[in-house]
Amino acid sequence: xxxxxxxxxxxxxxxxxxxxxxxxxxxxxxxxxxxxxxxxxxxxxxxxxxxxxxxxxxxxxxxxxxxxxxxxxxxxxxxxxxxxxxxxxxxxxxxxxxxxxxxxxxxxxxxxxxxxxxxxxxxxxxxxxxxxxxxxxxxxxxxxxxxxxxxxxxxxxxxxxxxxxxxxxxxxxxxxxxxxxxxxxxxxxxxxxxxxxxxxxxxxxxxxxxxxxxxxxxxxxxxxxxxxxxxxxxxxxxxxxxxxxxxxxxxxxxxxxxxxxxxxxxxxxxxxxxxxxxxxxxxxxxxxxxxxxxxxxxxxxxxxxxxxxxxxxxxxxxxxxxxxxxxxxxxxxxxxx
Numbered sequence: 276x277x278x279x280x281x282x283x284x285x286x287x288x289x290x291x292x293x294x295x296x297x298x299x300x301x302x303x304x305x306x307x308x309x310x311x312x313x314x315x316x317x318x319x320x321x322x323x324x325x326x327x328x329x330x331x332x333x334x335x336x337x338x339x340x341x342x343x344x345x346x347x348x349x350x351x352x353x354x355x356x357x358x359x360x361x362x363x364x365x366x367x368x369x370x371x372x373x374x375x376x377x378x379x380x381x382x383x384x385x386x387x388x389x390x391x392x393x394x395x396x397x398x399x400x401x402x403x404x405x406x407x408x409x410x411x412x413x414x415x416x417x418x419x420x421x422x423x424x425x426x427x428x429x430x431x432x433x434x435x436x437x438x439x440x441x442x443x444x445x446x447x448x449x450x451x452x453x454x455x456x457x458x459x460x461x462x463x464x465x466x467x468x469x470x471x472x473x474x475x476x477x478x479x480x481x482x483x484x485x486x487x488x489x490x491x492x493x494x495x496x497x498x499x500x501x502x503x504x505x506x507x508x509x510x511x512x513x514x515x516x517x518x519x520x521x522x523x524x525x526x527x528x529x530x531x532x533x534x535x536x537x538x539x540x541x542x543x544x545x546x547x548x549x550x551x552x553x554x555x556x557x558x559x560x561x562x563x564x565x566x567x568x569x570x571x572x573x574x575x576x577x578x579x580x581x582x583x584x585x586x587x588x589x590x591x592x593x594x595x596x597x598x599x600x601x602x603x604x605x606x607x608x609x610x611x612x
Contacts, residue, residue, distance in 0.1 A: 338527040338537055339434045341544075346528055346597050348441055349428075356444040357428070358383050359597075363510050363517045364435040364524065364543040371438035374512050376425060377495055378545070379442045381484045382552065384420035384457040386592045391416050391560040393586045409468040414557055416461040421454045435524050437543055456487040463557055477502050480553055499546055508542045519543060528599065538599050547604035548597075555608040560588050562610075 349357040360379025362371035391414060398409040422444055429441040460483045468475040480499040485492060498509040510517045519542050526538040540547050564586040591611040598605050 338525040341433070341526055341528050342429065342431045342439070343529060344429050344441060345431075345439060348594070348597070351593065352446070354446055356383055356387075356446050358386075358442060358444070358594075359548070360440050360442065361543075361545040361548055362438040363512075363519055363545055364433075364437045365518060365520045366436055366438070368432050368436075368438065370512070371432070371436065372427075372430060372440060374495065375430075375438040375440040376427070376442060377484065377486055377493060377512075378549075379440060380420075380422045380425065380444070380455060380457050380486065381459055381482075381495075382549075383422060383444060384418040384459050385416070385461075385552070385556070386594070387418075388420050388589075388591070389416055389418040389556070390587070390589050391556065393557070393560055393564070393584075395561070395564070395584045397582045397584075399581075409466065412463065412465045412557060414461075414463040414560070416459065416463070416553075416556070418457075418459040418461075420457050422457055423454050433526075433544070435520070435543065437545070439544070454488065458485050458487075459483070461553070463553060465554075465557070475503065480550060482549070497545075497549070499542075499550065506542065506546075508546065526599075536599050537602070538604055539602060540604075544604070548606065551604055551606040552594075552608065555606060556590075556592065559592070559608060559610050560590060561586055562588065 345359060348359055349355075351357060358379045360375040360377070360382065362374040362378070366374065393412065393414045396411040398411075425442040425444055427440050428443050431439045433439065462481040463479070465478040466476070478499075478501045480497075482495075482497045484495045486494070493513060494511075495513075496509070496511040500507045508519060510519065522541075524540050524543055526540070526544065527536070538544075538547065561584075564584040592608045593611055595607040595609055597607070
């Protein structure tokens with residue numbers, strides 16, 4: 276009797292093991308199928324990305340090494356002007372160089388013949404006890420300059436498909452033949468709010484440039500909008516919109532540099548360059564400001580004090596140096612006497 280019970284028990288155990296093994300094999304086959312399907316999808320996606328060469332799917336961990344001459348451009352002399360211009364990323368080399376040259380001439384106009392109007396409002400002691408103070412700046416810059424034929428001294432095309440050029444312009448060319456007339460209209464708005472538990476920053480840089488000569492008229496339009504750490508760019512050249520690849524751009528200035536100083540810019544090098552120049556001009560152009568108002572409760576029930584200052588200056592500037600500081604491209608400017 277015991278033998279029969281033992282045999283029956285062994286039969287059921289064997290049957291149970293067979294069912295478990297069959298279930299395990301079925302699950303394993305299902306997992307293997309899912310894995311195979313996912314691997315195929317994975318490979319197809321990367322093959323498509325590679326075939327399309329779509330930069331939006333790339334992650335740039337290896338920096339683009341920039342030429343050393345960008346940090347140390349020649350100083351302007353009585354006879355020659357030197358300036359760097361930069362295109363947007365994602366452009367073919369011919370068009371990128373054209374835009375970089377136009378932008379270099381734009382900066383020459385900006386540095387050498389600018390009228391800068393500023394309105395600055397300062398708010399303080401807001402009664403909600405959350406806000407501490409706030410600055411608002413609004414500036415208009417108009418610049419015009421007749422620029423002779425340029426000579427491209429240096430040029431560099433980055434791995435992000437943006438052109439960097441160093442051009443030379445004769446400073447004392449009295450002939451009008453073949454000169455480009457450059458006009459720049461720029462609007463700047465910036466707001467800094469210091470609160471008890473943080474800060475708020477907003478800015479807009481709106482730059483319109485036109486180049487006239489006897490044969491053609493060229494134009495470019497660049498709008499940078501920033502809210503805290505987020506920004507958006509609209510850029511056009513010859514009325515054609517330029518699409519900037521959607522990733523962070525990583526730059527260093529020398530392969531042999533052991534300092535590990537890098538610049539990470541989400542919309543390319545031009546944004547960092549022109550933004551630094553414009554912010555320096557905004558700060559330097561506050562000289563000779565005149566206070567025109569002090570407003571209190573009669574202005575608004577939430578402000579204890581607001582002051583407004585205005586300035587209107589015609590200024591010239593020099594670029595002293597270009598460097599990377601705190602992950603920012605820092606263009607050092609000073610006001611010419």
